[in-house]
Amino acid sequence: MNVSNPEKPNLATRLINGEVAALARAISVVERDTPNAINVLRAIRPHLGHAVVVGFTGPPGAGKSTLVNAVVAELRTRDKTVGVVAVDPSSPITGGAVLGDRIRMAEHTMDAGVFIRSLASRGALGGLSAAAAQVADLMDAAGRDVVILETVGAGQSEVEMARIADVRIVIAAPGLGDDIQAIKAGILEIADILVVNKADQPLASQTKRQLEAMLSLRAPAEHPVPVLSTDAIARTGITDLADSIETVAARNERRDDRSALAGRSRHLLAQAVAKAAESYVLESRSQAVEAIILSVQEAQIGLSDAAKQVLNTIHKELDD
């Protein structure tokens, strides 16, 4: 790397200096997981921990993108620079929703203080959540004050996002019905802020009351989870939401060691590494591995012994 060469600063250096083109390029490098990705990610490590990462999650069509767009506008009036990562695991091929997001957020395209990127796919290793964590790190290192992650709530993804975000916002749409049950099942546990969007619709206040009733069943918390109402199109309730985000961010900053947070992608990367290791095991057709599996089947050895033996065997095979 030529960090010391002022004539031709490398990608990471340009990114850290806030060059927007370098941020865009670095995101592509990381998204495609090219050989240079690891160099960039290593070089930015000392520059992490400035940004507040805010996760927006909720069911499809709840109005997440429209709401993010409104919140971005509000944050800009507060002189915050913003990066947005929209994660769309549902349409890796058509990218239809991604295109829709571009249109919804088009008002910010002329503003250098707003950088929006959609992630729709990531190669076999690592997965979308790990990629999102890395892109959030890139935006952080590029000096963005706030990094927003938009994810469709569909089970595992929001739990993973919760690990990345400093502030977790769960969006509900009015008249959720069964979706309320889904929220109850786990998403509620991760939320710092609940938002009922589409406050203009008839069932909005009923949904808000349902969520408040659910929260009231929980043990009293030191910081109660606020349930806010927004109309993302008319942009009502947006200042309250931005205020709430700032409150939670300040609280979490005090609580957490920022340098520990700088390793926000660590957990996801550890999972990615474990997955990669697993694929070595599953793809191994070696007789030694088959023999170990057979001996488990025949109750000759236990699972953890078998796992150790498989790892040892794979290790030897990879060395040869």
Ligand SMILES: Nc1nc2c(ncn2[C@@H]2O[C@H](COP(=O)(O)OP(=O)(O)OP(=O)(O)O)[C@@H](O)[C@H]2O)c(=O)[nH]1
């Ligand atoms: N009436 C009303 N419609 C809204 C509001 N917010 C968003 N919408 C509409 O709801 C639809 C979905 O909005 P999006 O912002 O794309 O929702 P999303 O949650 O990002 O959707 P996905 O990314 O596809 O999961 C659009 O037609 C929006 O115009 C609101 O506050 N009130």
Ligand SMILES: [Mg+2]
């Ligand atoms: Mg969206």
